[in-house]
Amino acid sequence: MVANRAKLKLAVLISGRGSNLQSLIDACDDADYPVEIVTVVSNVPGVQGLDKAEAAGIETTVIDHTAFDGREAFENALHDAISASGAEFVCLAGFMRMLTGGFVGKWRDRMINIHPSLLPDYKGLHVHERVVEAGEKFSGCTVHFVVPDLDSGPIIVQAKVPVEPGDDADTLAARVLDEEHKILPEAVRLIAEDRVSVDGDRVIIT
Ligand code: GAR
Numbered sequence: 001m002v003a004n005r006a007k008l009k010l011a012v013l014i015s016g017r018g019s020n021l022q023s024l025i026d027a028c029d030d031a032d033y034p035v036e037i038v039t040v041v042s043n044v045p046g047v048q049g050l051d052k053a054e055a056a057g058i059e060t061t062v063i064d065h066t067a068f069d070g071r072e073a074f075e076n077a078l079h080d081a082i083s084a085s086g087a088e089f090v091c092l093a094g095f096m097r098m099l100t101g102g103f104v105g106k107w108r109d110r111m112i113n114i115h116p117s118l119l120p121d122y123k124g125l126h127v128h129e130r131v132v133e134a135g136e137k138f139s140g141c142t143v144h145f146v147v148p149d150l151d152s153g154p155i156i157v158q159a160k161v162p163v164e165p166g167d168d169a170d171t172l173a174a175r176v177l178d179e180e181h182k183i184l185p186e187a188v189r190l191i192a193e194d195r196v197s198v199d200g201d202r203v204i205i206t
Pocket of ligand 1: 014015016017018019020021049093094095096114115116124177180
């Protein structure tokens with residue numbers, strides 16, 4: 001972080017367990033980590049990730065997509081909640097709702113996602129089942145900028161893991177998750193340090 005630069009104000013969006021959120025919370029325990037999580041927003045009520053945020057003293061909001069009449073109304077409420085928190089940047093950390101181009105455009109180059117595969121391979125859902133089924137030797141995880149096309153934006157950081165003989169989706173998911181918990185805080189740090197720029201469909205890290 002540049003000396004005296006204020007910490008990056010981050011909104012984290014979740015839908016469930018929140019282990020990636022926890023990895024960011026843990027990173028923020030280090031006074032030198034250049035990020036402050038200003039809000040955690042879940043589209044699903046009652047999930048474990050909300051408990052993790054509350055335990056860390058972070059403001060939480062639930063914006064239950066089922067309570068809205070259509071995607072636009074949901075996304076407007078989401079945008080309003082993020083903006084009201086003062087967040088400058090958004091991290092999708094296990095946020096399992098597709099976002100439209102309208103919402104994505106408002107946070108262009110200011111929103112990242114973590115996905116449990118080596119993108120551009122295995123976009124979408126049920127990644128680990130498909131990787132094991134296909135007999136892949138390697139899998140991994142990716143942090144990327146969010147663009148309107150699902151799991152398709154410029155890639156910031158990836159980590160690769162072996163697929164071991166006898167793996168099932170659960171054992172592979174656990175191995176990949178360990179790496180997610182490293183690369184997500186690392187990617188957010190690079191962004192907060194102003195070391196990440198987007199050039200077309202590529203990311204440049206300086
Ligand atoms: C993580 O494996 C994340 O990569 C994945 O959901 C899990 C959330 O776990 N995200 C996606 O599949 C998004 N397409 P967490 O709630 O414990 O962080």
